[in-house]
Amino acid sequence: MIRKRLIVLFLAPASLIYGGLFLVPTLSTFYFSLFSWSGFGEQMTFIGLDNYTRLFNDTVFWLSLRNTLAILFVGGFFVFGLAFLYTVLLTSGIWGKKFFRLVFFLPNVVSVVALAGMWAYIYNPRSGLLNTTLSAVGLTDVAKTLWTSPDNIFWAMLAALVWVFTGFFLILLMAGVDKIPTDAYEAADLEGASLWQKFWFITVPMLWDVMAISFVIWMINAIKMFEFPYAFGFLQVPQQLYTLGIYLYIMGFGQRDPIYQLGYATAIGVVMLVITFVLIVVVRRLLRREQLEF
């Protein structure tokens, strides 16, 4: 009994802080989404679910949702595809594993604004690294591509985003691979297994839990994606780069324009929360497997 009370006593401060800093604001967000409120002062008008009705009829909201889902699924496909590829290559016994791991992770320790600025120079139509290199290797037609034109800017941003995030998930996956007993691979080598067979029949099953948590982290990051596309848009974020997070910011805080519709912005926030929650439940169920102990 005393032990239980002690546990409660020790958990209480953390629970109070978590509740005060996360649960209460989350519930408040839903409450504020039922109001027309600029965010200035305390004048709020109760409008029920009108903000949500408006979302369904808002072209920019659907555009932002489409972009967010493109980041989640298309971006996720390439982030994990590359992360798995590099995991296989880096754990195949090649020289300089730690060096390459560092190189791939490096974008994660650099400021997002600096990274976005760097990519702006890479994509510059006249003197950018990409088109200059393409020209140098003879691909002159491809080198004429305007990577940051309205038709291409989202995909150009997504390519840069994949480059940023691949290193982070590579580190997670490699940490999981490092925990797999080496004798499993040694036995496979003795049986003459190929690189692909070792990956598919040893690495993937034994990495399942790490993969599941990595997918969940990616989903959360993708749905609340804000910083990189915002910095990539720089002075005025083009609508082609709007994500739900950016649209929430534009509607709630206006950038330089006095939009200030905080009630509407919180409705976008609630939708983001619901999408995140639903997707996490679905993915956790899809990836549920029996615990594998080794």
Place this chain on the structure above:
Amino acid sequence: MQKTLLALGLGTALSALSFGAMAQDGVNLVYWSLWNEPEPGANVMKSLIADFEAAHPGVTITPVWNGRQNQTTVRNALAGGTQIDIMDSDMDGLKGGLAAAGALLPWDAELAAPAPGGEAGTFGDLFYPHLLDMASNDGTLYQIPYMLYAYNIFYSQGALEKAGVSALPEDWDGFVAALEQVKASGLNGIAVESDIAFYNIKWFNYLIERVAGPDFLMRATEDKTGETWRDPAVLKAVELELDLWARGLIPAESRGYQWPAGQQTIAFDETAVELVGSWLPVELADTVEDDFKWGAIRFPSVEGGLGDVNHVEINSHSMAILASSTHEAEAREFIKFIASTPSQQRYATDAKIGVANRNVEWAPEVAAARKSLDEATLILSENHGIKAKYPDYSTNVYEALHNQVFLGSITPAEFVDQMVARTKEFWANRS
């Protein structure tokens, strides 16, 4: 001029003596600023703050350099209970934001008071005609404009000379012909930044004004059916701006330029002109050669149109006092000091920025912009008032769709159809 400024400076010092009684106990004014600390505008502000503090013993000013999204930062800080006395922001932004929310103190009673520093006339007389009306919310003034930018066509005199163009005409056909001459000389005609919709929209703002008059844009926005966008004037304005691309006067690769890639081509003597605010010479001051000469013309007239070459669109930065300020008298004194002629002259001379005080001579780089304001018969606010009155429409519908048609992602007919549909959607969602 120097004698006048000296007299005004002495006047300011005398008025400071009479103010001394207000601040005997020591007052600290907290000023949240739209300037970024390394900017020339911030440097001038720092020196003005030092002068004000020296002239007003007992008053100190603590600046916080937040940059252009200052109003958003201030709003969040106010919600958290932070004490702020003075802030500044874009005029239209303040009008639709803190002023509309009743979070600022009014200035109307001060306008008839004598101008600061012993200058002739009233405080209100210092400003460009109609500027204070534009800054007002339903007839009440909550902000004091102090920086003023005119949207003009800025050009490199050297580039025009190289092309053999002696002067840019202020009629559309002549303007286009002159740019053709520039293009024939091997230079690019017009610089454009693809990602800055609020730069590119100026082409349409001016063209629709020149074709259909200054009230068209607001009329089209406020038509809840959206059908006003089907007026032939819209297609004409769009086609005129797209003609610049079709003629190759705007290089095709500009569709991929992200700021400041476009404007830098002017500094590198590769492009002749850009339609932009009068901050451009300041932004490029470190990039252009020492002998680089700027010029500017008003946006050209369109033959047979209802608009006028003397209608000039502007942008302004204003200072305001928060209603929650506990040092109203000192805050007013400081803002009057900033708006006074000597202070504004320092901004114009040292930072080379245009100012709201009409008694001030602007730097040579922006002298043409000042002339366009002097001759203006009508001053238009950002997006002809839409930005302040309907900011979400301005950003999410008007500027965004225009950028698509301007950069060739949709056709003029699609632009018209989408403007009609999105205007209807906007009003349906507001009801």
